[in-house]
Amino acid sequence: MMGRISRFSTDREGFLCSISQPSIFNMPDTVLEIFGQPPLNIYTQICLCYSMDKARRSEIVHILQSGLVRLTESFPWIAGQVVRDDTSGLFKITTLGKTPRLVVKDVTDTALPMEQLKNVQFPFRMMHETDLAPRSTIPGLFSESEHNPVFLLQATYIDGGLLLTFLGHHQAIDGTGLAQIVSLLSKACNGEPFTEEEKIMGNMERDNIVPLFSEIERLRYGDLYEKLKHQIVPKYTPTTSENPPSCSWRYFIFSGDSLSKLKQLASQNLTTGIPFVSTDDSLTAFVWQAVSRARLQRLEKNTKTTIGRAINVRPCLGIRNTYPGMITNMAYSNNTLSELVDAPLGHVASNLRSKLDSEELKQNTRALATLINDNLGTPITSPTATMDMSSDIALSSWAQQNFYALDFGLGLGLPESVRRPEFTPVESLMYFLPKTKKGDVALAICLREEDMEALRKDGEMMKYATFIE
Template structure:
């Protein structure tokens, strides 16, 4: 491999970040031999993965442009013979959690800090933000030894792949660790030239102007005089709670079908807006926006096993009062219409976004969250469908008992739905300013369905 192109959607510099997943494995029969065997399986699998999919062992570099206002190009270049694999023994570290405590508390986000358990921070360089010219790994794994268990924190560079792409790489790694062949079709799809993945847009005049306007950076408003303190927290929704939410939504739904994810997303967004209402009630007609991340593959007839970056976002904007007053099923139906293949515009939106990026020299001017106001808007990514609970990586430890997003630098107005547990539970990780979080935790309708984890 000499170098490897990124998807055009991966060129904006703000995507120079990492997506992290922490898979937690219990060790009821602990021994040094068991732990060593697990590490050996991962090491062998990572080398095999790189032999079949060489770019997974590469690094991202930035080639700046001499042209004013041009953000340059990011690409993958060779680096090692396998993705970075860090082994960290935390059993003697007083700051490290113990498996028994984690299981008792349902694996709270506050006990899984990225600085402790992840090989790369979400924002490279720490809180100072990404360094534009700093080479970074495409894919990396950290094995954390704690008392009573092992954590695997698996990270991917977001310019290279979205969560769906990361899951595909993790599935291929799982096969490699267990000594199974990676299907040739998947190898071919993974190694395709990414410059030809998204079909070209046919007519610039027909591009969705409003959608692209949401993704084009506008002059920033004046900064607030007082800094805002935001915090992460996680909440659990049981299978029974999710069923109850969907049943409630179906009573007022305006479409024939809605998913559990639609009902849950609508409930989360309405609850957060209610929690913010005390702070924002002097302007109830001010609009607020939900940005919902979507996987564009199926709308573009791209194989689901394609491990690149094909995320986009759909936006739902109403006044604050409308957001609160709208029946749950009406809003859930609006969410369903925006993503249903029969009615969705996501394919068109994604092709137009790719075309806009292709003709814009400064890719930093394009961002899916460009005009999101974190004080009153919210962006949510659902990973509920990611089948992490079926991955054992040939380590001999069984399947993970929990999968979480580690805690990282506070980003107000951001949330993730963790992969669904085999029991049907879904855990929400959400970042809000402290007063809003307290209001959310005190909302009786919220606490009827959601259990605070921490």
């Protein structure tokens, strides 16, 4: 079945929007899984950058719209919206449009050409969400509509290039889920059939996918409020400064060779009981130490520092990675700044690895789900509930996601780069972006200006990384 663009209209200056026809069917409502119930309403964005010539533009839109039609035929919920049920108070996916919305924008006359973007390695400062995305990451800044769609995308044309930005509603789709949905769209655009597993996992009932504790399991685990207090928002939060620090987003690129060296270095000093550490563990440990060294210029040595890593807990719960919903928990490690920066890299990486015990993650995740379920009327949890972002770190790794392998049948080859569009600065928020075909990983990092300046002057950091201005 071939899709078509129903009509075009100008949305904001510079926008040419393809707007799907109103829905002609009513899909069944889908109640979100327990981790989608705390109200968040933010969007995860990822941008894939392709080289192309101007002659392909109309063909590109047709291929993408046709792919969206095929995707929605097999996964109707992907064209829905996230709403709160008036009766139950639960968040659910309900009907919105015939397909996810595709927004088209031409910034050829105002944006840097693709060749120059490549030369400067696609920095944050030249790839802002206001240009590349139809709505903001943080709610309330800008949006293409008053609805909260599950999934949408924007095709942005620049001189010599196409920038494809995909957005997923974070209550319905986590980072792993977004990678799965975008992969399915690439298959659809290529005319490839979906596997039975993809269709089954993609359309599973969500509300009971994470089993809550029984009464006996509650007793065995212990007091939920005590054991999970680090994820419970304090009733009385400290007064924030009237003059928050000026923060910015930047990239540091770690080559495949640097990553191999860091893993080798970390593997030389593993602690007892830890047989191995991954490249992700090693890089996380290295970044945590480097940022902490930078912060010692303004913080006392005995200052506590915590790192929270977003963890895909599907494997721990027996859920396949092809499930596209919201199945994420956090793993926390802490230390003092002085002890952290003085420790061998392998000791820090070992500590991070020790927090990834599958059975422990399973129990902690089910405990958190139970706690959230107990407080649906008045949500009390947050991944960064008790974190101090002036000294702590919240990190999410997308390094293993396959975005660099996706071509969407556009005839443009594979992406030249995969980036997170620049959005509102959030101090100490960090991402490892998808690994390139060469094995390079970009660290997307947001720090206050004095910390960023100290980090880019840190000799050990710059021994392994390249700073992107």
